[in-house]
Amino acid sequence: QQQVKQSPQSLIVQKGGISIINCAYENTAFDYFPWYQQFPGKGPALLIAIRPDVSEKKEGRFTISFNKSAKQFSLHIMDSQPGDSATYFCAASKDTGNQFYFGTGTSLTVIP
């Protein structure tokens, strides 16, 4: 059973455009929602994270929007650049750390 559902599977965006990736979860006990970025041949690395006490978090060109009632959260990449081309994973966990679940990933390609 997939704990975190992610869409779309792949995304192609023009340089300068906005990339949007969506995730949904079921377990209301989750209280930490990070996004990870992965380049080929590398392990995933934290991009940005949010906790359910806020509805939005922004770091540079990257923004997480969080809807607690809908149990959904999304990543927005503004002014997308070719260097943003990577696979993005959403994740969810309990703060106790015992469980840490990932979505199926989104392959983002930014066309110059």
Added chain:
Amino acid sequence: DAGITQSPRHKVTETGTPVTLRCHQTENHRYMYWYRQDPGHGLRLIHYSYGVKDTDKGEVSDGYSVSRSKTEDFLLTLESATSSQTSVYFCAIRDLGDEAFFGQGTRLTVV
């Protein structure tokens, strides 16, 4: 980079043989995780540990076992490797409330 090392980085093994992958950390983080990454499935949790000798199953634990006899080492064992276990395996470490740090991965091929 967080002090986390996976070994080996690449391995080819035959069906039916036992295989052990090692994850070593120098960060003294409490939590350690083993994931496998497969196209279309993302990162799936195999097993995790919340302390020395404290481990539990994840989503896809069948055919895998783990051990953690020291804080710094978390071993993943495939008792009898099958072709369906061909994958890229990632170890991650984490402390309470903090981000998870990933190793570079181990590419395992079972032939």
